[in-house]
Amino acid sequence: MKKPKSGGGWFAVAYSLRKAREAGGFWKFWKAMRSKNACKTCALGMGGQRGGMVNELGHFPEVCKKSMQAMVADMQGAIRSEFWTKFGPRHLQQLSPRELEHCGRLVEPVLYMAESGKYTPVSWDDALDRIATKLAAVTPDETFWYFSGRSSNEAGFLLQVFARLYGTNNVNNCSYYCHQASGVGLTTITGSGTATVELRDIDRADLVFVIGGNPASNHPRLMRSLMDLRRRGGEVIVINPLVETGLVNFSVPSDVRSLLFGSKIASLYVQPHIGGDLALLTGIAKRLVENHQHDEQFIAQHASGWNELNAQLDSTTWEEITAKCGCTLPEIDAITERYARAKNVVFSWTMGITHHAHGVLNVQAIGNLAILRGMIGRPGAGLMPIRGHSNVQGIGSVGVTPKLKDAIFERLQSHFGVQLPTTAGRDTMACMTGANQGELRVGLCLGGNLYGSNPDATFAKQAISQLDQLTYLSTTLNTGHAHGLAKETIILPVLARDEEPSATTQESMFNYVRLSDGGPRRHEGPRSEVEVIADLAERVRTKQAERNASPQLAAIDWRSMRDTGAIRQAIAKVIPGFEAIGEIDRTKQEFQITGRVFHDYHFPTPDGRVNLHAHTLPELAGTASDEIRVMTIRSEGQFNTVVYEDYDLYRGIDARDVILLHSDDCARLGVQPEERITIVGPAGKMFGIRVVAFPDIRPGNAAMYYPECNVLVSRELDPSSKTPAFKCVVCKVEK
């Protein structure tokens, strides 16, 4: 497969037309894409009350391939009852993620029992009663509640409140495998866990850093902002071990000049080793200070930790820095020069930064750089984690975390007049470990693919199989439904957000809350997420009452909570910064959450100052002569564990069972391009993997596709954010 010269462009346009055909015609598809609902894919966010394909500044059309893929997937036909008699989990296990997704929409509850070995359709009443019976029979801390980031604020809020009143804090979301290191890191820097900027700030910046991410594929809407920045003479510095086509050149489909001629994106592209960012960022900071290009006044007035950082930079040698990042001093100088020259700088990053055993330190090192030049606390500059799922940030905001923020805890207690549990809740991996050890017995997943997203797939399968019962609220089939089977597994089909009978809200990565109108259902059968949650809570309450157990659930009239408007009233009272959501049904006014974007020098840290952090540099992993560092990444044609296409367009790769290796490493490891080899990772092996000679990756480093390669990845976590090191899997090869 030949690699295109730029990302986006005619490929994207041709693709839209093909997708429209699959969806049953252009107008039908257009109407769906233009409906007043927040986009279903990434958290950059578009759609909502201004209509689909519009961003928060009103720009139209903003659209990307994956939002179309997600839409077409939801517009599929239904999986009929006969399917379940013909195909059991054993058949489903033979299917690829792509084939599973294309089986169609889930429209009836199904129940799997280990003894029968198959899924059988059951009534809603039956399914919900089984779950409620089980929940009432175990102690609350024997259960866990996993949330993906696609569901609405209303569903997220309602389910976490249900779990707490039921009696457990084992509540967590996919962010533990995603941006948790950003949230934890940012909180140590500014006192707030989210982006310090809004979309408008990028339009005022004259330099944007894109560190450890591939927004050309994963957040294509950001590419217009980067193109505009280059057009007004600004710069984009990319830090990434792999040269991504679309970060070099991108054709923004909605811009004629860009579509015809392409737009240059990176003005400087630097390739550190995988895991070398901390050393590189430290090097830039050291150079900046050596050159006296830091902002002494800002640091003195608004930052803490300068003396410790200064001493640490001083004692860290250039030999150590260059060896551990793999970049040369001239490269570090080139970045420093550009940074020192720029007036307004936005630092953006994604999984190349967070998916490491030192993910939080990486984020802090980005914070250091920003603070050294006073790039936090004013318009046009700041920190911007580019989030994953369309509502992953909202899910976190409304309390889907093991430990609630103090303010939310207190307001929940006083608003509902309840007593919340105070036991320590488990993060996602702690739930998996607990399941494996038999400490957890029942789980409920609001969307997502808990099995597929986990490192060490063999362990994940084993751990889930120990559970007495696991329930998935899903829209389509994924590998979790095939491999992530508890003794009793229930799938409940739910509506996508543009099929909801009443409005829902979502929060973008810019802390902007959008209102989705919902829309007509596409199939009979699936239910609204909030309806399912409210119904289940009411059943558990009744069963608990029969046994005179925990009165907490009785504090809420769960039937009234089927109405998302009623849930919003509670969110307005309980979640700080969300007051405006109480009026949104009347005003339709979407809003910026208060207290998060920093356009002045007031920070919610105890001393009101931003914090610098001094780090010693961890060893570079995987440096032995027979080792290779492997990053596990997404292709253009997938959304997380859901694979839409087996080829990777922009990297020019035609299959997924491959390892992308530099020719230097082919020679060093004694393998030939196109040869099939075994990859030996810390958690397992993959056989028959084809070697693809890939000149665009920094030698010493390789890439493979997630989720398939999760059999290789170890369960090692970043100690402070509990995020796995998905991007640094030290592997060996066997013939």
Ligand SMILES: Nc1nc2c(c(=O)[nH]1)N[C@H]1C(S)=C(S)[C@@H](COP(=O)(O)OP(=O)(O)OC[C@H]3O[C@@H](n4cnc5c(=O)[nH]c(N)nc54)[C@H](O)[C@@H]3O)O[C@H]1N2
């Ligand atoms: N099309 C599409 N869009 C998506 C998704 C999807 O699956 N498909 N998923 C969504 C979600 S949940 C998320 S979290 C985001 C993910 O968005 P990204 O983080 O962009 O996705 P990854 O494929 O994980 O990519 C990691 C990038 O980091 C680089 N990288 C790997 N290791 C390192 C390192 O050590 N240092 C540096 N500097 N770079 C490194 C890789 O070369 C690659 O370019 O995208 C969201 N949007």
Ligand SMILES: Nc1nc2c(c(=O)[nH]1)N[C@H]1C(S)=C(S)[C@@H](COP(=O)(O)OP(=O)(O)OC[C@H]3O[C@@H](n4cnc5c(=O)[nH]c(N)nc54)[C@H](O)[C@@H]3O)O[C@H]1N2
């Ligand atoms: N090796 C490796 N592992 C990784 C990563 C990596 O880069 N490398 N990335 C990690 C990251 S960043 C993330 S975010 C996780 C992904 O973790 P998850 O969020 O758990 O997984 P997804 O694949 O996004 O979940 C997709 C499923 O969600 C369901 N779904 C879709 N829309 C809806 C909806 O509206 N409501 C409900 N209830 N369900 C819906 C569908 O059934 C679909 O199959 O994986 C992580 N795992």
Ligand SMILES: [Mo]
């Ligand atoms: Mo993610």
